Amino acid sequence: MPRAGQRPRLVDVAERADVSLATASRALAGRDGVSAEVADRIRQVARDLGYVANPYARTLAGGASSTVxxxxxxxxxxxxxxxxxxxIQLAAxxxxxxQICQSGRDPDYELQQLRxxxxxxxxxxxxxxxxxDDPRVEAEARAELTAFQAHGGRVAAIGRHALGVDAVLPDNEAGGNALAHHLIDLGHRRITVAAGSAGLTTVADRLAGVSSALRQRGLPPTDLAVVHGDFTRGGGRAVTEQILNEHPETTAIIALNDAMAMGVxxxxxxxxxxxxxxMSVVGFDDVSVAADLAPSLTTIRLPMTEMGRTALSLALKPRSTRPRRRSTGHLLVVRDSTGPAPTA
Amino acid sequence: MPRAGQRPRLVDVAERADVSLATASRALAGRDGVSAEVADRIRQVARDLGYVANPYARTLAGGASSTVxxxxxxxxxxxxxxxxxxxIQLAAxxxxxxQICQSGRDPDYELQQLRxxxxxxxxxxxxxxxxxDDPRVEAEARAELTAFQAHGGRVAAIGRHALGVDAVLPDNEAGGNALAHHLIDLGHRRITVAAGSAGLTTVADRLAGVSSALRQRGLPPTDLAVVHGDFTRGGGRAVTEQILNEHPETTAIIALNDAMAMGVxxxxxxxxxxxxxxMSVVGFDDVSVAADLAPSLTTIRLPMTEMGRTALSLALKPRSTRPRRRSTGHLLVVRDSTGPAPTA
DNA sequence: AGCGCTTACGTAAGCGCTTACGTGACCGGC
DNA sequence: GCCGGTCACGTAAGCGCTTACGTAAGCGCT
Structure with a gap:
């Protein structure tokens, strides 16, 4: 008999369906060892009562935690x-x-959040x-995650590898390459990259794509300058000042993400x-405001929502042996922030 | 003795500190009934072992759930x-x-998420x-929340009242009023409001502020038109088409949030x-991109981060009797999207 | 000295669930 | 007709905590 004013418990369901706790649990979990007939009855009662399992009890008792x-x-x-x-979509x-946490770009704090x-x-x-950035922090995170997985935890990374876990990765190199080709096609020869912090694999990969484009076109590496900032709008602003001062010959800026491009x-x-x-400007990611900026931003479109879904689905599927990688498509979206290089 | 490869439990701490489970629990919870000396020893052991309480067990046993x-x-x-x-900041x-959920602007789905x-x-x-919008859904949500609070649940709403719970609210009416005054000062006489869906208290309040400004200035209500859309960029675009068709005399558009203003x-x-x-355009909220649009957007600044923090702190403090309200400041930020009305 | 009160701690009963194990009914095969 | 094997279900032992209650020691008081 459900206690007044309290949520029904599994015993309440069991009693009303005239079965034992164990049977009720099995039926609701869809495990077998329960006749179809009885299982139906139990489910029916549960529905009538508005029963929802207490996740704390369930997890304590050994069921898997249902939170990501x-x-x-x-x-x-x-x-x-x-x-x-x-x-969140796929999770729902x-x-x-x-459960969402912010690290505020602080690796130590991120490690703490992870723990x-x-x-x-x-x-x-x-x-x-x-x-x-710090190899020590990286190693600790890795160790933590390995132990976590050993106890049945599921992990996936988005947009970064190097942690020894499943990852979903855009083809950063190809994206960087496409951006550079686009600018070179427009006649730009003095290109400066507004990069994020050097520790990110994302930065290294996108940068590699840019460099290779210059090589593919037979341009001297001196045509390319790189200035490091962080992946924020403020970072983009700071880097721009630096570019204007230190590389005044620049005619095109490749910001390695859209946030920086906005700052630029x-x-x-x-x-x-x-x-x-x-000056031509390009970004990377194609966040939704990119199209609404003035001028609207030429950038590489990444399927970010999809990336989130894929990461979760990756973590959901039992992992076999070595870390898996899923790559995502990308697309050069040409808008109004790029044009022919100014003729000297 | 901690089991190999497993996280330490409270018993492990208790054993090592040579006290009972209950004492260990009390000490770590900071409850009294434990001598300072023993409590220190227990805390020290817990630290050494890297003990972190299992939240599922803790919640099950009657402690308050630590998730919002x-x-x-x-x-x-x-x-x-x-x-x-x-x-998230304050929570951390x-x-x-x-735990974060999206309702996707669907009241029924939002109710489901709430449940x-x-x-x-x-x-x-x-x-x-x-x-x-639907009074039935509203009533059900209200009932659900009342019951939740009766069982010790804490609730707060952000940016909306009418749910019978604590709320943090910007002064929407004053904000709308300030925007309208700004435009009237600039000579605009044909103003159209790009409103969000009529069911939102936010929309009603902001709109009321606009109307009252016209009244305060002795302008006829016919100087004001209102077109309803939804609070998204797409909504802003759609509404703009409608405004250009149906109210071609408009010289200023008041979008009731920044997302719509971007669409406009x-x-x-x-x-x-x-x-x-x-055409002059104003928004409401001052989301961080508002300053980076072209033209940069005149809007009402709301302390959104602060609103989130305040809401949580409100829910954290035990509520006395009737729902409390906390209002937040607001500020008219004049940028480049507004100018003198074109002379006919 | 005896009383009651406080303090500091231990004992044990759950919280609501999952699941290993036990048990009786029923089946087919010899 | 007896035995081993399923099948469907029940019994009960926890999961790791919190907390009501019990208890022994120590105190001041008459």
Whole structure:
């Protein structure tokens, strides 16, 4: 008999269906060893009572935790929030709940968050955060994750490899390559890359793609300059100042993500430097505002929502042996921020 | 003795500190009834062992759940992601974890998410989602929340009242009022409001502020037109088409949130209508990209991160009797999207 | 000295679930 | 007709905590 004003428990269902606790549990879990007839009755009663299993009890008793932990740099960065959107979508479809953490781009803090999630016994962890510049931190994270997996935890990374876990990765190199080719086609010869922090595999890969494009076109490496900042709008602004000072011959800036590109555009606008008349700008990611900027941003489109979904589905499927990788498509989207190189 | 390869349990701590389970639990919970000396020893052992309480066991045994559920429309909408950022920040400081859900602007689905969170026994629920156009859905949500609170659940709403729970609210009416005054000052007389769906208290309040500004200035209500859409960029685009067709005399558009304003700007740009030369545009919220749009957007700044933090802190503090309200500041930020009304 | 009160701790009963194991009914095969 | 093997279900032992209650020691008081 359900206690007044309390949520029904499994015993309540069992009693009303006139079976034992064990049978009720089995029936609702869809395990076999219960006749179809009895199972139906139990499910019916559960529905009537509005029974929902207590996840804390369930997890304690050995069932798998039904929550997935997601670590991102910053939720209000569109790149991460679109990925998070995908994760949350699929999680909702699967009846999972998503615990979200921000690392604020601090590798140490990210490691701490990771430990916290593991300590909290979430079942699945998705990481879409920083590289760990510090090899010590990187190694610790790796060790933590290995142990976690050894105890049945599921992990996947988004947009980064090098952690020894399943990962979904855009083809960063091809994307960088496509951007560079686009600019070279437009006649640009002095290209400067506004890169994120050097520790990110993402940065290294996108950069490699850019460099190889120059090589493929037989251009001297001196045509390319690289300035490091961080992957934020503020970073983009700072880097732009630096570029204008140190590489005044630049006619095109490749920002390695859209956030930086926005910072670049904003600084160029306040300096009254025409885009793309005097300077072309490209980004990477195609966050949804990219099309609404002025000028609208030429960039590489990444299926971010899809990436989030894929990462979760990867973590959901039991992993066989070595880490798997899933790559995603990408697409050069040409908009108004790029144009022919100014004729000298 | 901790089992090999397993996380330490409370018994492990208790044994090593040579006390009983109960004492260890009390000491770590900071409850009294433990001598300072013993408590210190226990805390020391816990630290040495890297002990972290199992949250499932703790919650099951009657401790409060340490997770807060957050319902938003869409995580990749900057308004919501900035609020979420604030919630997550404070939650992290308090050692709480945040479960995030998207309702996708569907009241029925939002109600379902709400039920799901309650069934999952989260301790705290923060709602930053839709109004419930349908009175039935609204009533059900209200009932659900009342019952939840009766069992010790904590709830707060962000940006909406009418649910019978604590709420943090910007002064929407004053904000709408300020926007309208700004435009009237610039000489605009034919103003059209691009409103969100009529069911939102936010929409009603902001709209009321606009109307009252006209009244305060002695302008006829016919100077104001209102077109309803939804609070998205796409909604802003659609509404703009409608405005250009049905209210061609309009010289200024008040979008009731920034997302719509972005849609408005984008449509005006593709129609080659100069902003602010031929049409002034204002938004509401001041999401972080608002400053980077072209033209940069005149809007009302809301402390979204702060709103998220405040909502959580409100839910954290035990509620006395009737629902509390916390209002937040707001600020008219004048940028480049507004200018003098074109002279006829 | 005897009383009651407080303090500091231990004992043990759950919280609501999962699951290893036990048991009786029923089956076919010899 | 007896035996081993399924099948369908029940019994009960936890999972790792919190907490009501019990208890022994120590205190001040009359």
């Amino acid at each position: 932990g997601l670590i991102v740099h910053q939720v209000d960065d569109p790149y991460f929030s679109e990925i998070a959107g995908g994760v 479809e699967q009846g999972l709940l998503v 916290h999630l593991i300590a909290q016994r979430v079942g699945i962890i998705l990481i879409s955060g920083s590289g760990y 555009l904003s600084t160029l606008r306040s300096r009254r430097i025409p885009v793309p008349g005097r | 559920g957050l319902i938003v429309h869409q995580v990749d909408d900057p308004y919501f992601s900035e609020i979420a950022g604030g919630v 400081e308090q050692g709480l974890l945040v 799901h969170l309650i069934a999952q026994r989260v301790g705290i629920i923060l709602i930053s989602g839709s109004g419930y 700007l984008s449509t005006l740009r593709s129609r080659r209508i100069p902003v602010p030369g031929r």
